[in-house]
Amino acid sequence: MGLLMFYEYLDKVEQLLEQKKDIELYNYLENMHAADIAEVLENLEVEDQTQVFGLLSDEKATDVLEQINSEDFSSLIKALTYEKKVTLLDLMSQDDIVDKLIELPESRQKEIIAFLDYEDAEDVKQLLVYEEDTAGGIMTTDFVSIKKDYSIYYAIETLRAIAPDAETIYYVYVTDDLDRLVGVISLRQLIISPPNRAVDTVMNENLITVNVNDDQEEVAKIVTKYGLLAVPVVDDSNVMLGIITVDDILDVIEEEATEDIFRFAGTNEDEIYENDDTLFERVRNSVTSRLPWLIITIFGGLLSATVLTSFQSTISANATLALFMPLLAGMGGNVGTQSSTITVRNIATHAIEGVGIFKTLIHEISVGIFVGIVCSLLVAVAAYFMHAEYHIAIIVGIAMWANMTTASAIGTIVPLVFKKIGVDPAVASAPFITTTIDLTGLTIYFSLATFMMANLPK
Template sequence: MAEEILEESEEQLGEQLIEMLQNKEYSKLRHTVADMNEADIAAIMDSMKDEDSLKMFRILPKNLAADVFPMLDVDDQKYIILSLSNTEASSIIDNLMADDATDLLEEMPANVVKKILSNASPETRADINHLLQYPDDSAGSIMTVEFVDLREDMTVQDAINRIREIGLDSETVNVCYVLDGKRVLKGTVALRYLLIMPMDALIGKIMNENVISVKTTTDQEDAAQVFQKYDFTVIPVVDNENRMVGIITIDDVVDILEEEATEDIEKMAAILPTDKPYLKMGILETYRKRIPWLLLLMVSATFTGAIIKSYENALASYVVLTAYIPMLMDTGGNAGSQASVSIIRGLSLQEIRFRDIFHVIWKEIRVACLCGVTLAGINFVKLLLIDGIDPVIAMIICGTLVCVVAFAKTIGAILPMVTDRIGFDPAVMASPLITTIVDAISLSVYFALATNILHIAV
């Protein structure tokens, strides 16, 4: 209910801002947005036409514009950058944090990148080039280089003066980092300690020396898990020699978790990952993201057709067997999907590791037996009382059901773990692919039982 009220008020406010733009009430508009949160402004601008969004951006106060810009949709950022004068573009880029400016470059086409770099200050350009050298999806690629650094021989008063000097240009001042002459990370000092400690206390005496950090080459998802484990809001990033090069803040981690979750969901739904919102993607782009997996799954599904064709005699002799093929295949696919999704989640949260594979298999086998027997028992009663099926055929169907659930859950557990072990994303082993594999196994087991028990020549 609260979300609906919030969305409604945001929509109403957006309509009011557009009306102010159309009526050229620019002073009133500027005064209204000055009291708004930058995330709300960005959400409203994303819903505007490009021309209105650009007008709105130009009306924003300089500092607010810099805060709003990284929150805009990529297409809106591209349009605004290309529409701004060199002076306006330079002002925006130089006011962005280095990590936001780097993210902007990675999303933009070459002509936009050229304009951004040509209008950035030498310091900003150096920071951007520094961050671009790190591998994609690494801690180094998402960190920012703006942080408060201190020395051990500083007093608390010196530290506070240092924060006042560079704090506005830093990503956060809540945690300060103590470095030696070679910029090796020695410790951290929280801002609250600086506020309560005597002004003449030495930083080296009050700093926390037990510092948890991540390497520049650490995968961004692993870095996010460090945040989750220790409840951090910021974490230092160091190189191989423990020299501090930047920090990652909690807002970056939220973006990472959303990005990784979206990517996993898309892979599990047999869609190539994309970083664009649904309504921002064109028809052809959406087609290109979906068709590869559909083609692969269509081709792989022909194996099930081949299996059915090879048992034509069995189907011709007992046509009733055909009616229960969809039920067996669907149940197997659903059972496999349940296991694979649970295992993929456990792997992503590091609750499960490859060394646990035998424990996982043993657990899934027991769960599969309970599920299979329950489903088979209920189905057997239904086949006899409602469908009026011959008891022997009902036993074949229910026996197949038990085997299918057992196979499906075991395969659904094993494949993601093996895939993760060899370095691939386990999400690709989710519903679509496992369902195809289980379908083939379901049919093979079904017809093998039928032909042997009913003595049908293949």
């Protein structure tokens, strides 16, 4: 929903609330998407939230509960009658219930689970046991499965009975007597197959599955790679435990991308604050997430100062050299960031595998060489026209080329090394690359200056 559209919805709802036009408000809400209603509710006062939510039909209210944040979910459920709580929670999918409960205190979790029927309550409790970022933590147990020895006719009749409670019926999973996954059959294949044939004669045994303990990011890559609408989740014995649908995968992709962006910038998702967070909480979250990486950068700067100290005599001999330090550091940092961004992205999407690592390195270094040549020529000419001595212009130009080439190599190699040793490259690359490029850039610049000033004719 665009920002203008959101404010239009919010203003209209607030206007109808103020005018107490409940029937008109009900009709207006029924024509809105559940995600839009959820966003509007999150920006209303608690009393208004309850009033608006109470006007929704059961189906629309269920969709809204699945879209809204955990805190407002808890608040809205608490305000409902016992019968309404039971009805709406029964209509919600189990994975969506778990997504809301996992962010609530344990005592509140138990209160809400108490309104579920016994079977659903046990399933939800089991899902809460799994780690949040694993396949088990995002799967649902509301899936459709049939036995391999069923006839097609009996399988379809079974589906008629159990499909209403399933998350999706695009894929029908086939299990043996021990509930081990042995095949999958599409709804289309079921419909067109002769009714007297056995399911195991038409099912697809070429299965793509994920383990219940797999990381959610790996699951997202598998679903994306094979273009699946859902992927089955199994345990170590291949017993089917649940499914993960594509809508959950979209949430995972957004979550992981957001996490990587924050990490790459040297911060984290704790800086995303809720509307009711106090200023102190916002500042505290920002300080605690940013400070560690800034401290690392400070130490990197101190190392750079140490390098400069060792070349103090060179700088004293020609102070003009110092004028170009910010330019060299800035250009090297930009090139390194560009290369590392591309590399981290390719690592995340598994685009760098095997020989692809070597090709990526050669590509980025080649880019660094050629952009370095162009930029070094421009800088050398600019330095000369800024009345720098010709040998200073030559030093600055060569140093610029060497620094940009080195920076592109560092920006590529560092994420690859971190990935190899098991460190998330999105977390550690940025501060490490910045420090390394500054150190190598200054060393190249002043080493070159020291050599050339001692050997070139003035």
